[in-house]
Amino acid sequence: MEQFWHAFIPLFVALDGGGLLPIYWAMAHRLSPHQRRRAVTQAVLTAFVVTIGFLFVSRLILEFLGLAVPDLMIAAGTILLVLSLRDLLLPEEAPRPSSESLGVVPLGVPLLAGPAVLTTLLLSRDRYGWSVSVLALVVNLAVVWVVLRSSAGLMKRLGREGAQAISKVFSLILTAFGVMLIRQGVTTLLSTSK
Numbered sequence: 001m002e003q004f005w006h007a008f009i010p011l012f013v014a015l016d017g018g019g020l021l022p023i024y025w026a027m028a029h030r031l032s033p034h035q036r037r038r039a040v041t042q043a044v045l046t047a048f049v050v051t052i053g054f055l056f057v058s059r060l061i062l063e064f065l066g067l068a069v070p071d072l073m074i075a076a077g078t079i080l081l082v083l084s085l086r087d088l089l090l091p092e093e094a095p096r097p098s099s100e101s102l103g104v105v106p107l108g109v110p111l112l113a114g115p116a117v118l119t120t121l122l123l124s125r126d127r128y129g130w131s132v133s134v135l136a137l138v139v140n141l142a143v144v145w146v147v148l149r150s151s152a153g154l155m156k157r158l159g160r161e162g163a164q165a166i167s168k169v170f171s172l173i174l175t176a177f178g179v180m181l182i183r184q185g186v187t188t189l190l191s192t193s194k
Contacts, residue, residue, distance in 0.1 A: 003128045003129075003132050004128075004132055004135060004136060006124075006127075006128065007124040007127075007128045007132050007133050007135075007136035008136040008139060008140065010120045010123075010124065010177075011117065011120055011121065011124065011136050011137060011140045012140055012143070013173055013174065013177050014114075014116040014117045014119075014120045014174075014177065015112060015117055015140050015141070015143075015144055016170050016173075016174055017140075017143055017144040017147045017148070018147070018166050018167070018169075018170045019087075019166070019167045019170030019171055019174065020111055020112070020144070020147075020148070021147060021148065021151060021154060021155070021163055021166070021167070022155075022160070022163040022164055022166075022167045023111065023167070024040075024107065024111075024148055024151060025151050025155050025163070027102060027106075027107075028102060028151070029152075029155075031102075033152070036151070036152075037149060038103065039102045039103035039107060040103065040107075040145060040148040040149050040151075041103065041145070042102075042103025042104055042107070042108060043102075043103040043104070043107035043108040043111075043112055043148070044108070044112070044141050044142075044144060044145045044148075045108070046103065046104045046107075046108025046109060046112070046113065047108045047109070047112035047113040047117075047141060047144075048137070048138070048141055050108065050109055050113040051113050051117060051118060051121055051137060052134070052137075054113075054118050054121070054122075055121060055122070055125060055130075055133075055134075058118075058122055068189070068192075069119075069122060069123070069126070069185075069188075070184075070185040070186070070188040070189045070192075071185070071189075072118075072119050072122065072185075073119055073123070073181045073182070073184055073185030073188070074181070074182050074185035074186060074189075075115065076115035076116050076118070076119035076178075076181055077116075077119075077177075077178040077179065077180070077181030077182035077183075077185060078178070078182060079114075079115045079116075079178075080114075080115065080116045080174055080175075080177060080178030080181065081175060081178035081179060081182065083174075084171045084172075084174040084175040084178055085175060087167070087168075087171040088168060088171045088172065088175065112141075112144065116174070116177065116178070116181070119181060121133060121137060124136065
């Protein structure tokens with residue numbers, strides 16, 4: 001059970017369901033309840049298929065390109081750091097994709113199945129194995145599904161300002177997570193190059 005929590009918590013931070021809530025609501029609040037439910041289900045299924053597919057082909061891709069997991073950690077950490085800092089310092093209006101594509105792009109990829117989630121899942125697989133990592137992913141995606149499906153009620157209770165405050169807290173945590181990925185990637189590269 002301890003391994004599950006060690007896999008679950010970093011994925012929970014990387015998926016950032018709380019931080020995603022106001023972004024999702026800004027894109028989806030004009031849709032009908034049916035369209036919102038469909039978009040959330042599409043997003044979670046898309047994220048699941050992309051992440052599992054990435055787990056299957058990641059070693060082959062990394063070997064083909066001559067990359068190591070620390071390289072991916074540094075790249076994902078840098079992207080996460082930049083995006084999180086942008087959200088903290090330069091808030092902007094969420095894009096308005098069409099209702100047909102909202103669940104797949106941008107919700108499923110890259111907001112759910114983004115670089116931080118893919119890298120965290122790779123590290124989890126290498127440390128704790130396939131079954132623990134996939135279980136942690138499925139439970140996390142179920143949590144995100146519940147949060148986003150409940151978005152109308154949650155946004156009513158939190159209000160726009162409350163949701164933005166929660167989003168900022170999650171962005172700060174994601175910034176620290178990005179720094180950690182960069183630090184671990186650099187440390188691993190330096191220790192293996194000696």
